[in-house]
Amino acid sequence: MIHFKNVSKLYPPDVIGLDHVNLRVEHGEFISIVGQSGTGKSTLAKLLFAEERPTHGVIEIGGWDITKISNRDVPLLRRQIGVVFQDFKLLPKKTVYENIAFALQVAGIPSARVREVVPRVLAIVGLEDKVQRFPHQLSGGEQQRVAIGRALVHQPKILVADEPTGNLDTLNSRDILELLKKINEFGTTVVLVTHDREIVNRLKRRVITLEGGKITSDVEEGRYKL
Amino acid sequence: MFTSIYRVIKFALQNFWRNIWLSVITISMLVLTLLTVNILLVLNRATDQVIAYVENRIEVNVYFNESADQTKVNEALTYLRTLPEVKDVQEISADNALVLFKEKHAQDPAVLSSVDEIGRNPFGPTLVVKARAAKDFDTIISALDNPRFRDEIRQKDFSDYQSIVGKIRQTTTQIRDGGIVLSIIFFIIALLIIFNTVRVAIYIHREEISIMRLVGASSRFIRAPFLVETILLSLFSVLIVMAIVYPTLALIEPKFSQYFGSGAGGLTSYFEQNGVLIFGAQFIALLFVTMVSTALALRKHLKV
Ligand SMILES: Nc1ncnc2c1ncn2[C@@H]1O[C@H](COP(=O)(O)OP(=O)(O)OP(=O)(O)O)[C@@H](O)[C@H]1O
Numbered sequence: 001m002i003h004f005k006n007v008s009k010l011y012p013p014d015v016i017g018l019d020h021v022n023l024r025v026e027h028g029e030f031i032s033i034v035g036q037s038g039t040g041k042s043t044l045a046k047l048l049f050a051e052e053r054p055t056h057g058v059i060e061i062g063g064w065d066i067t068k069i070s071n072r073d074v075p076l077l078r079r080q081i082g083v084v085f086q087d088f089k090l091l092p093k094k095t096v097y098e099n100i101a102f103a104l105q106v107a108g109i110p111s112a113r114v115r116e117v118v119p120r121v122l123a124i125v126g127l128e129d130k131v132q133r134f135p136h137q138l139s140g141g142e143q144q145r146v147a148i149g150r151a152l153v154h155q156p157k158i159l160v161a162d163e164p165t166g167n168l169d170t171l172n173s174r175d176i177l178e179l180l181k182k183i184n185e186f187g188t189t190v191v192l193v194t195h196d197r198e199i200v201n202r203l204k205r206r207v208i209t210l211e212g213g214k215i216t217s218d219v220e221e222g223r224y225k226l
Numbered sequence: 227m228f229t230s231i232y233r234v235i236k237f238a239l240q241n242f243w244r245n246i247w248l249s250v251i252t253i254s255m256l257v258l259t260l261l262t263v264n265i266l267l268v269l270n271r272a273t274d275q276v277i278a279y280v281e282n283r284i285e286v287n288v289y290f291n292e293s294a295d296q297t298k299v300n301e302a303l304t305y306l307r308t309l310p311e312v313k314d315v316q317e318i319s320a321d322n323a324l325v326l327f328k329e330k331h332a333q334d335p336a337v338l339s340s341v342d343e344i345g346r347n348p349f350g351p352t353l354v355v356k357a358r359a360a361k362d363f364d365t366i367i368s369a370l371d372n373p374r375f376r377d378e379i380r381q382k383d384f385s386d387y388q389s390i391v392g393k394i395r396q397t398t399t400q401i402r403d404g405g406i407v408l409s410i411i412f413f414i415i416a417l418l419i420i421f422n423t424v425r426v427a428i429y430i431h432r433e434e435i436s437i438m439r440l441v442g443a444s445s446r447f448i449r450a451p452f453l454v455e456t457i458l459l460s461l462f463s464v465l466i467v468m469a470i471v472y473p474t475l476a477l478i479e480p481k482f483s484q485y486f487g488s489g490a491g492g493l494t495s496y497f498e499q500n501g502v503l504i505f506g507a508q509f510i511a512l513l514f515v516t517m518v519s520t521a522l523a524l525r526k527h528l529k530v
């Protein structure tokens with residue numbers, strides 16, 4: 001599903017984001033990427049959804065070589081990869097429903113289809129009873145659910161979550177983790193970037209550790225160790 | 227496809243309303259630009275009318291001697307009528323000239339009594355010659371130097387209409403040149419203002435735009451609302467200018483024709499007959515300028 005071949009990312013002038021990374025993630029996997037601050041976790045995530053282009057190496061996603069993907073094709077890629085961030089990135093003046101519908105609308109999906117998909121997604125993330133609320137009327141965990149719901153509208157093959165629990169307390173973090181696991185069980189490949197020791201230890205899934213832009217450990221059913 | 231067009235227009239209208247003051251300022255500037263252009267058009271039209279009015283009144287008064295032979299006068303009259311530069315010739319007989327003179331000076335007993343003192347009609351016949359255009363004037367004067375009746379003519383009297391027309395033209399040309407410079411300046415300002423409006427709109431919507439990009443909106447879909455908003459701004463501006471120009475013309479038209487007549491066709495009717503052309507052309511020109519400006523702003527500030 002995801003294939004990094006000898007990928008390096010240099011930020012000008014000479015900051016190393018990623019350093020000769022080789023990585024293969026199979027369809028349906030749930031991987032966690034851990035590492036200290038500034039070791040290239042977000043860089044790896046950004047390369048996945050083409051927010052950044054690699055300096056060297058080749059990246060393939062579902063057999064599609066996105067190494068030199070054109071700006072024109074980026075939207076197509078983004079409709080196949082859901083993204084979630086620490087700061088939710090919701091539109092404050094739109095309701096829960098509108099925030100999720102927005103992702104479909106801007107992709108030119110007909111209104112009838114939007115009315116069909118949004119409630120389904122709301123059911124998955126468990127927010128059916130809060131559709132008319134605005135983001136500021138929701139808890140952090142609920143806001144992150146909205147963001148995850150939005151990431152799911154195109155039924156993506158991959159979900160990339162960059163520290164989705166970074167702003168949440170333990171209980172909310174657990175909820176979000178359960179939600180990600182549920183999404184993974186539906187067949188979506190999940191790439192989770194995290195700092196959270198407890199989460200990694202609860203997950204008992206594949207863990208990749210980055211240090212200075214290099215993969216220093218890649219363990220099936222890993223535990224958080226730094 | 228239709229859904230997308232509908233959504234793009236909806237986003238554009240939202241941009242427009244949410245930054246209503248920005249929209250108001252932008253439209254005001256565009257209106258000012260167009261008004262300058264329209265003032266120039268009206269001025270052009272009015273100048274034509276004033277010149278037509280003046281040329282219509284260009285007269286040469288040819289005064290014959292008291293003792294002039296009526297056959298010579300008739301000869302001169304016929305001759306003048308054959309000239310292509312002459313529009314019309316009228317004869318005022320000696321008796322009539324005296325009556326007119328007395329009417330003119332009815333309030334002035336001193337003048338009247340001095341005429342009476344002479345005891346006879348001191349006036350000769352007069353020919354009033356109307357020229358077709360101010361420039362024909364010299365030809366007519368020199369034509370009257372014809373030896374057949376030159377000696378019968380006491381005086382050729384004329385106002386220097388040509389220099390009046392020349393002055394009108396010169397003044398309006400200066401105003402027009404100034405107006406064109408002003409229009410160009412306003413157009414450049416309009417360009418900068420549109421650029422800034424789009425820049426600010428992009429800044430205000432940066433969050434929305436970055437989210438649109440994240441969830442896979444095509445760059446065309448992200449750009450289109452800004453272009454549509456620019457079309458709306460241009461359209462509103464032209465409509466507002468039309469709403470200003472027509473009533474204003476209707477207001478000044480009666481005063482204007484009171485002085486200068488509506489010989490060259492009224493201002494209002496000119497704008498009514500050519501309205502589609504005049505304002506259509508202005509809309510297209512404005513749209514061109516604003517679209518270029520928007521495209522530049524999007525290119526510089528919207529990296530999608
Ligand atoms: N746009 C950029 N321009 C220049 N350098 C950058 C840029 N983005 C990241 N870097 C640098 O690249 C390195 C890796 O950054 P990255 O954001 O991937 O780290 P991270 O592992 O996500 O850190 P954190 O845990 O703090 O989020 C850092 O040294 C960072 O300063």
Ligand SMILES: [Mg+2]
Binds near residue numbers: 041042043162
């Ligand atoms: Mg990071």
